[in-house]
Amino acid sequence: MNDQTIIAIVAMACAALTVALGAIGAAIGESRIGAAAMDALARQPDEASSITRTLFVSLAMVESTAIFCLVIALILLFANPFIGSAGQ
Numbered sequence: 900m901n902d903q904t905i906i907a908i909v910a911m912a913c914a915a916l917t918v919a920l921g922a923i924g925a926a927i928g929e930s931r932i933g934a935a936a937m938d939a940l941a942r943q944p945d946e947a948s949s950i951t952r953t954l955f956v957s958l959a960m961v962e963s964t965a966i967f968c969l970v971i972a973l974i975l976l977f978a979n980p981f982i983g984s985a986g987q
Contacts, residue, residue, distance in 0.1 A: 903982055910979050914972035921968025928961040 936954040940947055 906979070906981050910975045910982070914975040917968050917972045917975070921965045925961055925965035928964075929958055932957050932961065 932954065936950055939950050943950070
């Protein structure tokens with residue numbers, strides 16, 4: 900195996916790990932936010948519009964971390980700057 904092959908294999912493994920951990924973290928965070936919002940709605944039903952608005956903003960912020968992980972994985976897979984310079 901040459902250097903480019905090893906770097907490509909490591910890049911694929913890192914991309915898979917990045918997406919997996921990013922998805923797991925986002926799923927745990929979103930579930931905790933959802934549970935807290937349901938608890939808040941059960942306690943204060945009059946504040947439903949405010950709680951719902953805050954819920955959606957929080958979910959968007961947590962989901963952005965998963966999207967960033969996806970972008971990093973795509974960069975590792977398709978625009979890896981180390982593959983072109985390996986072995987030179």
